[in-house]
Amino acid sequence: MDDATLRLERVAFEVAGRRLLDGVGGTMWPGEQVALVGANGAGKTTLLRAVAGLLPTTTGVLSATGLDPRTASPADSARRRVYAPQHPDCAWNPTVAELGELAAQPAAWLHWSERLALTDLAARPLATLSGGERKAAHLALSFATLTEPYGALLLLDEPTAALDRRRQEIVHQAVRAFAQAGATVLVATHDADWATAFPRVLALEEGRVIADGPPATVFNADLVRAIWGGPAA
């Protein structure tokens, strides 16, 4: 028994004969902020989905908040883990406020909707919002779900994609605040500037971990070229 929030050993996932994750390993602790980087198709989203328990045929050792997400009930898994997908969706075109009603704690929703500048949009149906505003509304819902951060796991897939600079900064602050409160935050991102600001970076290539450590050691010229097609900013 240990206090790790996330433990991965030889994690593999295959679909239609293609290995999307291949022997991924790593341990993450309460309060850690980890950037997950890699080129398109490297396996970032697949890894987040596997950790969220959405890929039950994943093999290897997988423990998230003390549970095996492949076998734990969705309700038990969701108690200490929040997953925000890259392309959130919602049927029936609710208003922003109606989306917020799905949050377990109305006060937490009010807090995050205010911080992400959604208060004035509360009565607007999601279909009338811009892509960035919609993404912000879904992020506010995800953040409002994480009411007890210590020992919890926050999985964010490209959370700042499509957001304006102001909202991006709020998300950066939120990630730091959740980590300071004891949550483990794993963020898949293509934002080079933001990734270099994380204390720890996990780099994936073709489903394998090719580097894991502080950004200064992970981001060598080859890796930067492979992911962003040029030297780091």
Place this chain on the structure above:
Amino acid sequence: MRLGRGALVGGLALLLLLSAGALACGSSGLGFGEGGGLAWLRLPRVLAALAAGGALGIGGATQQGLFRNPLADPGLTGVFGGALLGLALLLGFAPAFAWGHAWALPAAAFGGALGVSSLLVVIGRDGPPHRLLLTGLGLNAFAAAGTLLIANLAPESRELLLNGSFGDWLGMASPELIVRPALLCLIAGGLLWTLARPLDLLALGEEAAQAAGCDLRRLRRRAILLTALAAAAATCLVGQMAFVGLLAPHLARALFGPRHRWVLPVSALLGATLLLLADTAGRAAIPGTPLSAAAVMALLGAPLFIWIARRSHG
């Protein structure tokens, strides 16, 4: 502007008034008859319309929520057709058993509805919305053909089954015939209401719902079982009835917003109101020429269905 609890209470009061109107309304004109005799005669029919309409409304809302598809309706996706086929099998091949055992007819309808629901999930669940609808239409046509075949093979049940396939059973409502199906409508409706929270989460998509703690397999199992039960019970009361389960949830969402804690009960209320109005209009609009509730609903529902279909693909 969304409506709230006050409007729901107002809607219930309106439904009570409409029910009183339906008790007074008949092909012989307005009135309750001497000592309320006519009203007592009409009461089973009115109660059957209310129970079946409520079950159809909440069943349609559940099916739309489950498939995240605004065109889903147990009447169009073949679930009622399956229920009627179940009834036809029993009435056609074992009529003595059907009429000799109180629960035999609801059980046969439930078996048929559950069979079609399960096939619908297996064949039409994944993929674009039209696949579900096309699968349902195919299953509906198959079930209708099966019912027709049995009706031709079993002359003693022929008229009954043909009336059922035209949604024209409300006219034969009697206390003995309606009590069990109406009770099942209430039970199914009450249990379906408990699915509001997981259906709300499912609106976020299957993966997001599961990540948020929704047990999809359990939700699917319960929703399919209970929708089949609601459809079976409603079919025993009215026969095959399309469009109530399509229209009621659309109106509910337009008035009260998309949260299922509102959509489910309001769809039940609106379904009951629609079917009651359709039945009352059908028997009173043209004196001496009664029209089945299903025909009235189709006249109203078909244009709306086309409008919804165009909107959902636009």
